[in-house]
Amino acid sequence: MASVPSLSASLQQRVSAALAAAVPSAVGADPLLRRSDRADFQANGVLGLAKRAKANPRELAAQVAAALPADEVVGEVEVSGPGFLNITVPDAAITANLARRLADDRLGVPAKPDPGITVVDYAQPNVAKEMHVGHLRSSVIGDALVRILEFGGEQVVRRHHIGDWGTQFGMLIQYLLEHPHELDHTGGADADSGEASMSRLDRLYKSARALFDADEAFKDRARRKVVDLQAGDPETLATWQRFVDESKIYFYSVYDKLDIEIRDADIVGESGYNDMLVETCHLLEKAGVAVWSNGALCVFFDDIKGKDGEPVPLIVRKTDGGFGYAATDLSAIRNRTQDLHADTLLYVVDVRQSLHFRMVFETARRAGWLTDGVTARHLPFGTVLGKDGKPFKTRAGKSVRLEDLLDEAVARATAVVREKGEKIGLTEQEITDNGRQVGIGAVKYADLSTSLGRDYVFDLDRMVSLNGDTSVYIQYAYARTRSIFRKAAEGQRPVAHPELPLAPAERALGLHLDAFADAVAEVAETYEPHRLASYLFQLASLFTTFYEQCPVLTAEGGEPQVEQRLFLCDLTGRTLRQGLALLGIRTPERL
Numbered sequence: 001m002a003s004v005p006s007l008s009a010s011l012q013q014r015v016s017a018a019l020a021a022a023v024p025s026a027v028g029a030d031p032l033l034r035r036s037d038r039a040d041f042q043a044n045g046v047l048g049l050a051k052r053a054k055a056n057p058r059e060l061a062a063q064v065a066a067a068l069p070a071d072e073v074v075g076e077v078e079v080s081g082p083g084f085l086n087i088t089v090p091d092a093a094i095t096a097n098l099a100r101r102l103a104d105d106r107l108g109v110p111a112k113p114d115p116g117i118t119v120v121d122y123a124q125p126n127v128a129k130e131m132h133v134g135h136l137r138s139s140v141i142g143d144a145l146v147r148i149l150e151f152g153g154e155q156v157v158r159r160h161h162i163g164d165w166g167t168q169f170g171m172l173i174q175y176l177l178e179h180p181h182e183l184d185h186t187g188g189a190d191a192d193s194g195e196a197s198m199s200r201l202d203r204l205y206k207s208a209r210a211l212f213d214a215d216e217a218f219k220d221r222a223r224r225k226v227v228d229l230q231a232g233d234p235e236t237l238a239t240w241q242r243f244v245d246e247s248k249i250y251f252y253s254v255y256d257k258l259d260i261e262i263r264d265a266d267i268v269g270e271s272g273y274n275d276m277l278v279e280t281c282h283l284l285e286k287a288g289v290a291v292w293s294n295g296a297l298c299v300f301f302d303d304i305k306g307k308d309g310e311p312v313p314l315i316v317r318k319t320d321g322g323f324g325y326a327a328t329d330l331s332a333i334r335n336r337t338q339d340l341h342a343d344t345l346l347y348v349v350d351v352r353q354s355l356h357f358r359m360v361f362e363t364a365r366r367a368g369w370l371t372d373g374v375t376a377r378h379l380p381f382g383t384v385l386g387k388d389g390k391p392f393k394t395r396a397g398k399s400v401r402l403e404d405l406l407d408e409a410v411a412r413a414t415a416v417v418r419e420k421g422e423k424i425g426l427t428e429q430e431i432t433d434n435g436r437q438v439g440i441g442a443v444k445y446a447d448l449s450t451s452l453g454r455d456y457v458f459d460l461d462r463m464v465s466l467n468g469d470t471s472v473y474i475q476y477a478y479a480r481t482r483s484i485f486r487k488a489a490e491g492q493r494p495v496a497h498p499e500l501p502l503a504p505a506e507r508a509l510g511l512h513l514d515a516f517a518d519a520v521a522e523v524a525e526t527y528e529p530h531r532l533a534s535y536l537f538q539l540a541s542l543f544t545t546f547y548e549q550c551p552v553l554t555a556e557g558g559e560p561q562v563e564q565r566l567f568l569c570d571l572t573g574r575t576l577r578q579g580l581a582l583l584g585i586r587t588p589e590r591l
């Protein structure tokens with residue numbers, strides 16, 4: 001396990017040093033080094049520096065260039081334009097660096113020497129309710145972040161803050177007590193499936209709701225059940241547990257389809273903080289952070305006001321004595337910082353809850369539960385839209401069932417896989433397996449390749465298309481690298497040859513391969529998985545160009561060149577595979 005600094009990082013250091021040598025006050029200034037089409041890299045940092053030093057930028061650039069002697073990573077340095085530095089690295093440096101990456105299981109990606117503890121709150125559906133596309137986003141994004149952070153060495157605690165508590169359970173429990181067989185598994189082929197669980201819950205929910213709305217006496221009994229539940233009455237809790245268990249069967253079936261691992265121990269829903277609620281309120285009140293207003297315990301903020309100009313408080317305890325969503329989240333913060341010792345809290349939750357988190361974090365800061373050493377971030381995601389540009393709904397205006405959506409994605413992907421697969425002789429089993437990996441990958445990739453805050457259109461045709469920014473395109477590039485190895489003759493092996501000059505397509509591919517660790521680090525810092533998605537898409541495109549321009553097994557330069565190109569294929573394949581795995585997407589060997 002050896003971290004391999006990228007060429008870009010090595011150059012960055014050298015250019016910084018040269019800047020500081022030319023302008024002593026520039027110590028620590030960013031050279032603004034970027035990949036560039038004109039040379040390999042371009043540094044634009046001289047411009048700003050010249051402005052501040054009131055110097056001629058071109059002259060200053062020439063001075064910096066002079067302080068940047070050629071060495072094993074600095075090839076040519078040229079001043080261009082108003083004072084840019086164009087830097088080319090030697091071919092040998094590219095190949096040698098890539099060889100170091102290939103020799104490392106982690107492809108040269110460093111693991112943090114001083115990992116922190118990050119709690120990721122994601123995949124939080126609600127008990128007795130159907131999951132919707134919003135839950136899909138939270139799950140897919142959260143799962144990718146967990147993988148990326150863990151890969152970077154961070155200690156990650158996963159928390160699925162499911163909605164398993166609240167007044168609606170009074171109604172559900174009371175109804176089930178009065179109609180004890182409503183959740184029974186009636187037998188039949190699919191009676192134990194997740195879908196069957198959901199439809200039983202859904203039916204019960206609707207009947208309970210109808211009765212609740214129509215029958216005052218039932219409403220009263222339901223309200224009293226809420227009190228029993230909060231007081232921890234054993235019979236009430238046992239009935240409540242049936243709802244949770246039944247819902248979990250359903251959640252797990254969806255997550256299984258989604259190929260996302262959810263561990264039971266990480267499901268700590270709202271109910272998990274029930275024992276802390278009274279104390280949380282008490283502490284807030286004692287510290288003067290929360291005050292009673294119109295019978296409710298509230299926290300006020302100077303800068304948060306409604307349309308009427310009236311302050312909008314965060315309500316921690318309602319007038320009827322009940323605790324709401326906020327009290328639970330505040331208790332969860334106490335647990336996560338004080339018991340789990342987290343220094344970073346991430347919440348992968350719909351953008352519509354932004355105000356809630358703003359108020360909760362601010363309250364927790366005032367209460368001293370979030371200290372300066374702790375970062376709390378809501379990572380808000382946008383809405384999934386239908387092709388009509390409106391929030392994704394069925395024609396009947398109902399929210400779309402997640403399972404149907406996933407099934408359809410898999411069906412479409414299987415058709416795409418079958419078409420090519422029949423030509424390359426895939427078995428029926430391979431077509432089915434690949435269809436699933438491609439279809440689920442497509443759904444995840446469409447989500448992850450969109451920057452978090454943006455809405456996106458759920459368009460299966462586009463998602464499973466072979467052309468364009470899709471996971472299938474990347475998966476094909478991976479499969480192509482594998483197919484080259486299957487076709488290689490005995491003795492044709494991947495070997496790096498730093499002495500060989502690189503063709504333009506090889507250089508472009510090589511420099512991009514070298515940037516993998518930087519791309520991963522960037523995502524771990526910004527929590528923006530779409531950066532990794534776009535890195536991988538670009539890698540697949542560069543590989544496609546390389547494949548078109550540079551014959552591998554029949555390379556004109558003979559054996560060393562065959563070996564060198566196989567080496568590039570090998571590293572490309574491993575990087576694509578590792579990169580997609582970090583996004584939770586699988587890579588079939590044959591497509």
Ligand code: ARG
Nearest residue numbers: 121124125161162163329349
């Ligand atoms: N269950 C909530 C929902 O479906 C999301 C929970 C988000 N997490 C949290 N700690 N509040 O909207």
